[in-house]
């Protein structure tokens with residue numbers, strides 16, 4: 234099979250993006266998807282995203298991790314697919330599309346994409362960490378010396394350990410910089426390594442830091458390895474709504490590949 238692909242990145246979280254409105258792409262071939270994401274034998278990416286037609290909305294997003302398996306929501310991927318939909322003239326500056334966790338509203342202005350995330354009403358608090366689902370599962374843990382941390386080793390221990398086991402969780406290590414700014418490093422399930430940024434991850438960090446009283450602000454800035462993202466939200470009795478993930482999404486290159 235031969236096809237066109239595009240490469241996008243959102244604060245360094247990078248994706249192979251394919252226009253699958255004709256449904257030409259074989260979604261059942263996980264080995265092939267993993268190969269396309271392989272940084273030595275393929276194009277190289279943290280994940281692969283398909284843009285497909287939707288019967289009533291602007292489009293549908295289908296997301297696969299770099300391991301080739303379809304997974305839960307990807308926030309940076311969601312921002313990249315909005316930029317891709319704009320590039321294809323599928324949308325203008327505002328959109329509503331469907332992803333695995335439900336409907337998402339989004340807005341694009343130049344290369345800045347604002348993506349509305351799913352509401353969060355449950356944040357589990359433990360002695361050293363918090364756990365919440367922002368479309369994908371996230372373990373959030375404050376750490377000392379974040380720059381010296383081996384995120385791959387420490388993240389994998391948590392991701393494969395109790396209570397997550399095989400199903401796993403993404404793992405976010407956090408350091409507070411100021412009253413409304415945090416540095417975040419994320420180990421991503423399905424990539425099984427540190428990625429430069431994770432959209433559902435920084436969303437989880439912003440809400441967890443608000444929930445635990447580390448910030449009182451409804452706008453939180455998150456410094457990732459690949460750049461800055463911000464999260465705005467409303468909170469009522471521990472229930473978070475109107476959550477927006479905001480940051481750049483950029484087309485890097487396009488090409489054709491035979492597989």
Ligand SMILES: N[C@@H](CCC[C@H](N)C(=O)O)C(=O)O
Nearest residue numbers: 304307308309369431432433
């Ligand atoms: N990079 C993503 C998260 C992608 C999903 C994750 N790896 C999982 O399987 O839970 C993001 O930007 O949110």
